[in-house]
Amino acid sequence: MYGSNNWYYAYGHSSEEEILADTDYLISMTEGLPNRPYMVIDDGWQKSRTDAYNGGPWDRGNRYFPDMERLAGEIRARGAIPGIWFRPLLDREADLPEEARILRKRLNSEEISLPEEARLQQEAASAYHTLILGCNVIGHLTAGLEHLHRTGDDTSGFEWERTMRMGVNALAMRMPQHHTFFDCDADCLGITGEIPWEYNRRWGQLLASSGTPFFVSVKPGVLTENEKDELAGFLRAAASPQPPACPVDWEETIYPQEWESSEMRLHFDWYPEAGISVLREFMNV
Numbered sequence: 552m553y554g555s556n557n558w559y560y561a562y563g564h565s566s567e568e569e570i571l572a573d574t575d576y577l578i579s580m581t582e583g584l585p586n587r588p589y590m591v592i593d594d595g596w597q598k599s600r601t602d603a604y605n606g607g608p609w610d611r612g613n614r615y616f617p618d619m620e621r622l623a624g625e626i627r628a629r630g631a632i633p634g635i636w637f638r639p640l641l642d643r644e645a646d647l648p649e650e651a652r653i654l655r656k657r658l659n660s661e662e663i664s665l666p667e668e669a670r671l672q673q674e675a676a677s678a679y680h681t682l683i684l685g686c687n688v689i690g691h692l693t694a695g696l697e698h699l700h701r702t703g704d705d706t707s708g709f710e711w712e713r714t715m716r717m718g719v720n721a722l723a724m725r726m727p728q729h730h731t732f733f734d735c736d737a738d739c740l741g742i743t744g745e746i747p748w749e750y751n752r753r754w755g756q757l758l759a760s761s762g763t764p765f766f767v768s769v770k771p772g773v774l775t776e777n778e779k780d781e782l783a784g785f786l787r788a789a790a791s792p793q794p795p796a797c798p799v800d801w802e803e804t805i806y807p808q809e810w811e812s813s814e815m816r817l818h819f820d821w822y823p824e825a826g827i828s829v830l831r832e833f834m835n836v
Contacts, residue, residue: 552682552699552734552764553789554589554631559708559741559768563595563605566615567622574629576769580783582630586790590626591634591766592616599643606641636686639672670696684736684764690725694732699764701736702728708741708768711750715806715821718754722761723798723807729763730795736764740785744773752778753819755785757810760817761796765789 555577574590596616623633685697703721707713722737729735740755758765798807810817
């Protein structure tokens with residue numbers, strides 16, 4: 552699975568027109584690939600969405616997303632596979648079962664679901680040949696109920712350190728679960744122009760070479776033509792099955808730099824030079 556969503560530059564402020572523009576941009580980098588990319592409609596489409604509330608109801612869009620069925624059809628017509636994000640138990644208007652309300656209150660979590668409900672979701676997904684990617688769910692409890700699993704919290708389009716912590720670290724330390732419980736998704740490559748491309752390039756290359764899902768959020772107008780060509784190369788690589796890339800130095804660092812698969816060995820310098828200088832000064836090296 553690979554493709555795009557706009558969360559890591561739009562952060563919930565989006566529209567049907569922006570989604571379709573992002574779809575066109577994605578298609579321009581993936582033309583001719585038999586395995587088509589996903590265009591995921593992320594948070595911000597639902598009726599009651601505000602900066603303080605990102606729940607349902609989930610049966611209709613807001614004024615920026617007036618016709619979700621039409622939008623899905625437009626994405627398909629352009630050559631991508633439509634996907635959608637939602638939080639099933641965070642819904643002000645839903646008539647939730649009493650057991651779900653009690654469990655949600657006890658665990659202070661909107662995402663904990665009853666096993667029978669999760670099995671029903673899987674059956675519905677199977678009927679429509681749809682894949683389930685669990686985001687911020689407990690992996691050991693959802694093994695067998697989701698096809699893909701987001702292994703960390705959000706990466707970032709603005710903070711490189713957060714991308715290392717929630718992306719590089721999560722990918723490295725959860726790889727033993729990949730192809731065992733589910734496919735591990737270490738989250739997105741967020742491109743806003745705030746993180747230098749020289750660092751995002753490394754994260755993109757690792758993701759595309761890792762054999763795990765690869766998703767990208769690209770703010771329009773940020774990438775140069777050369778950078779766009781590099782990103783297109785990552786997408787092309789991610790469109791084909793890759794042998795899992797595993798960290799070699801995972802016992803020595805929380806951000807492994809040495810990675811290998813059955814086909815390649817890769818080295819990544821994750822730390823910005825300024826950060827290394829500060830670290831050396833602190834350690835008096």
